[in-house]
Amino acid sequence: xxxxxxxLTFFIAxxxxxxxxxxxxxTFLARNSHALSTRDNILYNGQIGMDKGIKxxxxxxKENFWKRLPVERMEIVDDNGAAKPKNANFELAExxxxxxxQKHSMNIGGQEKNxxxxxxxxxxxxxxxxxxxxxxxxxAFNYILYKYxxxxxxxxxxxxxxxxxxxxxxxxxxxxxxxxxxxxxxxxDKFKKAKNFKKQVVADANALLAQSFLNMEEKDSAVAxxxxxxxxxxxxxxxxxxxxxxxxxxxxxxxxxxxxxSYESVIDMNRKADRRYVIQAYAKKSELFDYQNDDKExxxxxxxxxxxxxxxxxxxxxxxxEMGVFYDKQDNxxxxxxxxxxxxxxxxxxxxxxxxDYRNLGDMHFRNTDYAIAAKYYDSTLVKMEPKTREYxxxxxxxxxxxxxxxxxxxxxxxxxxxxxxxxxxxxxxxxFEKHIEKLKKSDEAKRILEEKQQQKLANxxxxxxxxxxxxxxxxxxxxxxxxxxTPPSMSNASSTSSVFYFYNPTTVAFGKTxxxxxxxxxxxxxxxxxxxxxxxxxxxxxxxxxATAKPGEVKEVEQYTTAFYxxxxxxxxxEIDEIVKKRDFAYYQLGLIYKEKFKEYQLASQKLEQLLxxxxxxxxxxxxxxxxxxxxxxxxxxxxxxxxARISSQYPDSRYAQIINNTxxxxxxxxxxxxxxxxxxxxxxxxxxxxxxxxxxxxxxxxGDEIVPKFELLKANLLGKLKGVEAYKNAMQYVADNYPTSxxxxxxxxxxxxxxxxLEKINFSTAESKNWKILFSVGKIDDKKTKELEExxxxxxxxxxxxxxxxxxxxxxxxxxxxxxxxxxxxSNAAYMINLMRNxxxxxxxxxxxxISSENYKVVQIKKNLDVYLNSPxxxxxxxxxxxxxxxxxxxxxxxxxxxxMPPAPKPSSPPKQ
Numbered sequence: 001x002x003x004x005x006x007x008l009t010f011f012i013a014x015x016x017x018x019x020x021x022x023x024x025x026x027t028f029l030a031r032n033s034h035a036l037s038t039r040d041n042i043l044y045n046g047q048i049g050m051d052k053g054i055k056x057x058x059x060x061x062k063e064n065f066w067k068r069l070p071v072e073r074m075e076i077v078d079d080n081g082a083a084k085p086k087n088a089n090f091e092l093a094e095x096x097x098x099x100x101x102q103k104h105s106m107n108i109g110g111q112e113k114n115x116x117x118x119x120x121x122x123x124x125x126x127x128x129x130x131x132x133x134x135x136x137x138x139x140a141f142n143y144i145l146y147k148y149x150x151x152x153x154x155x156x157x158x159x160x161x162x163x164x165x166x167x168x169x170x171x172x173x174x175x176x177x178x179x180x181x182x183x184x185x186x187x188x189d190k191f192k193k194a195k196n197f198k199k200q201v202v203a204d205a206n207a208l209l210a211q212s213f214l215n216m217e218e219k220d221s222a223v224a225x226x227x228x229x230x231x232x233x234x235x236x237x238x239x240x241x242x243x244x245x246x247x248x249x250x251x252x253x254x255x256x257x258x259x260x261x262s263y264e265s266v267i268d269m270n271r272k273a274d275r276r277y278v279i280q281a282y283a284k285k286s287e288l289f290d291y292q293n294d295d296k297e298x299x300x301x302x303x304x305x306x307x308x309x310x311x312x313x314x315x316x317x318x319x320x321x322e323m324g325v326f327y328d329k330q331d332n333x334x335x336x337x338x339x340x341x342x343x344x345x346x347x348x349x350x351x352x353x354x355x356x357d358y359r360n361l362g363d364m365h366f367r368n369t370d371y372a373i374a375a376k377y378y379d380s381t382l383v384k385m386e387p388k389t390r391e392y393x394x395x396x397x398x399x400x401x402x403x404x405x406x407x408x409x410x411x412x413x414x415x416x417x418x419x420x421x422x423x424x425x426x427x428x429x430x431x432x433f434e435k436h437i438e439k440l441k442k443s444d445e446a447k448r449i450l451e452e453k454q455q456q457k458l459a460n461x462x463x464x465x466x467x468x469x470x471x472x473x474x475x476x477x478x479x480x481x482x483x484x485x486x487t488p489p490s491m492s493n494a495s496s497t498s499s500v501f502y503f504y505n506p507t508t509v510a511f512g513k514t515x516x517x518x519x520x521x522x523x524x525x526x527x528x529x530x531x532x533x534x535x536x537x538x539x540x541x542x543x544x545x546x547x548a549t550a551k552p553g554e555v556k557e558v559e560q561y562t563t564a565f566y567x568x569x570x571x572x573x574x575x576e577i578d579e580i581v582k583k584r585d586f587a588y589y590q591l592g593l594i595y596k597e598k599f600k601e602y603q604l605a606s607q608k609l610e611q612l613l614x615x616x617x618x619x620x621x622x623x624x625x626x627x628x629x630x631x632x633x634x635x636x637x638x639x640x641x642x643x644x645x646a647r648i649s650s651q652y653p654d655s656r657y658a659q660i661i662n663n664t665x666x667x668x669x670x671x672x673x674x675x676x677x678x679x680x681x682x683x684x685x686x687x688x689x690x691x692x693x694x695x696x697x698x699x700x701x702x703x704x705g706d707e708i709v710p711k712f713e714l715l716k717a718n719l720l721g722k723l724k725g726v727e728a729y730k731n732a733m734q735y736v737a738d739n740y741p742t743s744x745x746x747x748x749x750x751x752x753x754x755x756x757x758x759x760l761e762k763i764n765f766s767t768a769e770s771k772n773w774k775i776l777f778s779v780g781k782i783d784d785k786k787t788k789e790l791e792e793x794x795x796x797x798x799x800x801x802x803x804x805x806x807x808x809x810x811x812x813x814x815x816x817x818x819x820x821x822x823x824x825x826x827x828x829s830n831a832a833y834m835i836n837l838m839r840n841x842x843x844x845x846x847x848x849x850x851x852x853i854s855s856e857n858y859k860v861v862q863i864k865k866n867l868d869v870y871l872n873s874p875x876x877x878x879x880x881x882x883x884x885x886x887x888x889x890x891x892x893x894x895x896x897x898x899x900x901x902x903m904p905p906a907p908k909p910s911s912p913p914k915q
Contacts, residue, residue, distance in 0.1 A: 038104045038116035046096030046123050053089030053130060065280045066352050068248045071211040071226070073241065076167070077132060090131040097124035118144050118151040125160055129167075138164040155181070155201050162208055171212040178209050203232035207242065223249050240266055240273030247284060256288050279315040282306065286322045291329055299326060317348035321357060333364055355384035359395065366402075369604065371409065375402045401598045404741075408587040408594070415584035421570050422577055429570070433563040440560065585617035590741070592628060597707065602632045623648070627657040673708035677715075684715060689812050693719055710736065710745035717749070723815050725865030726760045733757065763860050765870060770854035773825040775835065777850050779810075779818055790848055791820060797844050798822075801837065814865060821858075828852060 061075045100120040125140030141161035144151060151157070158181055162174045182205055207229040213222035223246065230242035247262030266273055266281040282302070289299060303326075306312050306319050324339035340357045348354055362377030378399040385392045421429060559565050571577050588608050595605035609625045609632075617625075626648050633641035645661050652658055676699065683692060696716045703709050713736045721729030733749045740746035777794070779787040791808075798806045806824040813819055825831045831852045838846040853861065853870065861867050 042100040049089045049092035094127040118148040174212040317346035411587040588612040710740040710743040714745040772855040775822040776819040
């Protein structure tokens with residue numbers, strides 16, 4: 001009986017279970033069974049995976065506190081088309097949410113009966129959102145709004161939907177939808193129907209609005225919304241973040257007091273806030289420190305307490321950096337340098353912080369004119385800094401300019417030193433070098449002693465642990481071993497278990513080398529090595545000059561220890577001395593310009609130029625130096641500027657500089673130098689070369705001393721190449737390279753001299769078969785009567801006989817000679833046929849002198865301007881004639897094809913400096 005009852009009970013329970021597991025039956029048991037299973041099993045595990053994923057993502061985020069933080073702590077990965085790495089925890093959360101929907105959804109009669117499915121869709125959307133798949137996430141959130149309008153998660157779903165929209169760049173839509181949501185909340189509050197609209201939801205909505213306003217650069221609106229979010233949120237980490245961002249926004253808006261208040265509110269949270277926000281709040285607050293009015297002692301006391309707090313050890317890099325900035329602003333370089341180096345030793349993971357340490361140290365050395373050291377710090381800065389930023393480009397430019405400063409400073413220092421020696425009397429020179437030799441001997445002796453100590457220290461390593469004894473009987477256990485007097489230091493005797501061979505022990509070998517060197521000095525392998533007079537002896541070593549000679553006690557004199565060694569190196573020829581003076585003066589001039597124009601170091605610039613004038617340089621440097629000093633003194637010393645103005649006006653009254661400083665040249669003040677350059681560059685491009693060379697010479701004189709001059713010089717060099725050939729081109733480029741080495745034009749000239757001109761010089765006439773020939777007619781100006789007559793005849797000939805599609809052009813050759821060139825001839829015989837036709841046909845009767853030449857050789861003629869060489873070459877031309885040279889040259893009527901474009905174009909300035 002009992003058995004039957006048990007079977008019946010089991011059957012009924014099984015039947016109930018089947019009914020409960022059905023997703024097609026809308027029963028109380030089924031609804032609650034599936035909801036319970038969804039919530040406490042699948043979604044529970046999915047939420048655990050979600051929480052772990054968020055924790056992992058937050059742990060790996062490296063936030064940049066140098067920029068304004070985003071409202072939501074989330075790092076968007078720019079994959080650039082590559083597949084993003086998957087987060088296993090978010091995959092798990094998505095899988096669980098999908099399983100809950102697939103296995104436990106009870107969609108009966110178009111309505112969802114499982115009240116946990118909206119939670120599943122919310123989890124699904126969040127997992128996709130954090131996995132940065134925003135469009136699929138948007139689909140999940142929209143499904144909740146579409147299918148579950150009465151869900152208790154409806155407001156959260158709306159906010160998460162707008163988060164996805166914000167990530168997709170739809171900020172205007174986000175502001176519209178969230179603003180409407182908040183308005184609906186206010187309406188619902190009136191009727192007490194907003195029971196699911198909790199304070200945290202309002203906080204999240206306002207935080208989202210703030211981020212969208214920030215994306216649209218509406219900072220004031222963002223501040224208002226972020227203040228509401230900070231007030232309503234119950235999460236301390238969010239409150240600390242919102243307060244910190246408010247401080248950053250107030251700082252950007254120039255509201256210093258409000259920014260300080262926001263940072264202090266973060267600091268006051270203490271352990272309720274993440275420690276990084278507290279430390280960064282201190283750092284940001286220090287940026288707003290008023291060095292004129294604020295309490296400096298309180299600042300130092302506060303940061304010393306931060307340094308002493310063990311809790312702040314992970315943030316010492318930031319604290320030390322801010323202390324370094326504090327002392328740097330007060331020009332306490334010693335302490336500033338100490339703290340910057342301490343910040344570097346903290347091994348910060350913040351690349352920009354490390355770059356800032358190096359940059360500030362470089363700036364300090366730059367201000368102290370330690371340019372070589374500053375350059376090294378700037379190199380380290382560039383390694384740590386992101387390329388393509390404005391700061392990176394600026395530092396890179398400064399670093400590049402430092403190379404020029406270092407080079408010219410070295411030239412000036414070296415040549416000044418040589419010239420001071422030249423000026424000394426023979427007796428004073430000897431005394432000077434004797435003092436130098438004494439210092440050198442002491443230095444070398446100190447180095448030798450230090451090296452011996454290091455070698456001795458190496459030889460005595462573990463000396464007390466070596467088992468060596470004069471007694472062949474083994475040592476009694478527990479007693480120290482005795483060292484044999486015949487055993488070298490650190491060498492074991494035969495009773496030792498280690499190797500007994502001398503050269504197997506590196507310590508004994510090192511000791512032996514030291515002892516040998518002390519006795520014999522440096523000796524190279526060879527016969528009679530004991531004799532110091534041996535050619536293989538190293539005479540530069542001090543020890544080799546003692547005891548190693550044929551006669552005991554005799555010491556061979558070291559060359560560097562003799563005054564003759566130095567006296568012989570002093571230049572004696574006047575031409576050599578003049579060259580040193582010239583290089584020294586040019587270095588001073590270039591340093592003055594670099595400090596003035598590139599670094600704005602006016603004090604240093606004035607010192608260099610004043611020193612240059614005191615050295616009485618060659619005349620061409622005097623007036624430009626005086627003019628640049630006048631411009632510098634206008635900024636730092638108006639009284640001296642007036643003095644320099646008077647000197648220029650009295651000594652050089654007719655110069656361009658006198659006209660500029662006295663405002664006597666109306667034309668000069670009318671057009672800016674860059675506008676004039678643009679005008680003449682256009683003339684050059686249009687190949688209107690007639691009289692252009694003389695005009696450029698006048699402009700170079702007119703703007704002498706201005707930054708625009710190198711551009712005119714380079715334009716002139718290109719023009720000379722067009723008119724006078726590759727040799728003149730080379731000489732002109734060399735002049736630009738020599739006289740303007742620090743300018744972009746000077747560097748371009750060096751590049752042309754290195755890369756282009758050697759290949760142009762190698763071009764020679766070709767005797768190979770050519771398929772392109774030209775006929776040249778030597779002519780005068782294009783508006784000359786004879787030139788026009790010839791042009792009309794050629795035009796008529798081409799129009800009537802142009803079955804070969806011939807063309808013609810007016811080509812400059814030199815300043816005194818040009819050509820009307822017929823193009824399109826296929827062979828030399830074809831050219832001869834055309835010439836015969838032109839000369840014999842009554843319609844044309846073109847009997848002017850002409851030359852037949854291949855296109856390849858015409859190119860050589862135009863580049864090297866060597867037509868006479870071509871005409872006198874062994875290979876005869878088709879129609880040998882005598883060319884006549886017109887007296888003047890004119891702009892082209894028709895653009896030249898190849899010949900007029902052989903030389904590289906002059907670079908056009910992007911923004912020439914205004915005077």
